[in-house]
Amino acid sequence: MHKAKWWRKDKGEKILCELCPRNCLIDIDNTGYCKVRKNINGTLYSLVYGYPCAINIDPIEKKPLFHFLPGSQVFSIGTIGCNLGCDFCQNHDISKECKFPKSLEYISPQDLVEMAIQHESKSIAFTYNEPTIYSEYILDVCKQAKKVGLKTIMVTNGYINKDVIKELYVNIDAANIDLKGFSQDFYENYCSGNLNNVLENIIEIKKQNTFIELTNLIIPGLNDSEETINNLVDWIISYLGKDIPLHLSAFYPAYKMLDKTRTPKKTLNKARKIAINKGLNFVFEGNVMTNEYDNTYCPNCNKLLIERQIYTVVYNCLKTPVCSCGQTINIIL
Ligand code: SF4
Secondary structure (H helix, E strand, O other): OEEOOOEEEOOOOOEEEOOOOOOOEEOOOOEOOOOOEEEEOOEEEEOOOOOOOEEEEEEHHHOOOOOEOOOOEEEEEEOOOOOOOOOOOOOHHHHOOOOOOOOOOOOOHHHHHHHHHHOOOOEEEEOOOOHHHHHHHHHHHHHHHHHOOOEEEEEEOOOOOHHHHHHHHOOOOEEEEEEOOOOHHHHHHHHOOOHHHHHHHHHHHHHOOOEEEEEEEEOOOOOOOHHHHHHHHHHHHHHOOOOOOEEEEEOOOEOOEOOOOOOOHHHHHHHHHHHHHHOOOOEEEEOOOOOOOOOEEOOOOOOEEEEEEOOEEEEEOOOOOEOOOOOEOOOEO
16 A cells, blocks of 8 residues: 555544545545545555556557657556546546455566567556546656657646646646546536636646647537537637647447446537537537548548547557648647
8 A cells, every 4th residue: 555645634633635626534544535645543544556457559549649759559448436426437447436456466567668669669657547636656667658759648627736737747748638528517417526726727738738639528418518618619729729739429229327328429420510610620520420520620620630530540640749831730740
């Protein structure tokens, strides 16, 4: 077990965890909401430091990141636990069941980076469950990764305290931040979270020079209204600009939300059209088996720059982040 950062003693032996906006007050021998940070004799420990339960080599497009090292492989890890409570979680087997697989072996930050190099990955992604809850391990992995030139990636819900952002994200090269919906009611009722926290954090993460892409999962009847999509796109353009890649992702029934149907293709298409008409330059559709809206086109001359087929780059004419017409493209190659 690894001693945690970002906490202080509060009322006797209780501990206040200051890692995320939940600010759990944790009794002795108890864990916080995320189930992986435990008060042992008045000290907070991370139960998952060095114990990823999921390790895969993925195409980076699967994160999804379409404009960061396109066509590369990313060494991806996740642990158990989460600091949100989304009824529709697609990874609830690790985020919510929270049973430590007995066979897990400790992997030091150095060994993890060594494994990524052996698999010829250009980057390491902290993904699958919410990585914020094991930020101590991420920081130490990042230190080792920087030594050998590996990039680092967060796939995150953005639910983290501001002070931690400054410390953590200066070490993170890219992030896909999952906006679960675009109303406070939605966050409260279906995620047990707070939209404003996440929005403020996205702006703060961008200030750390982390390359950002956004995902928005669209659930029929819950967060798919024209008004909601309009508000989402207006906010993105106002605070992040027109060049942030946006992934509109289809919902499928999962976890506690088995009564809803899959997101119809026409709903995704409509949302994408709104985003494009308002001026967003790179809008993709995800979680659907079609290649129709997977490609990157130049926002100036409409030239095809990158063609993708189900998470695979099949054509990329960019050698630098500039189109042949002179337009700069928001992409890290
Ligand atoms: S990281 Fe976990 S323990 Fe800490 S405040 Fe958030 S949910 Fe609670």
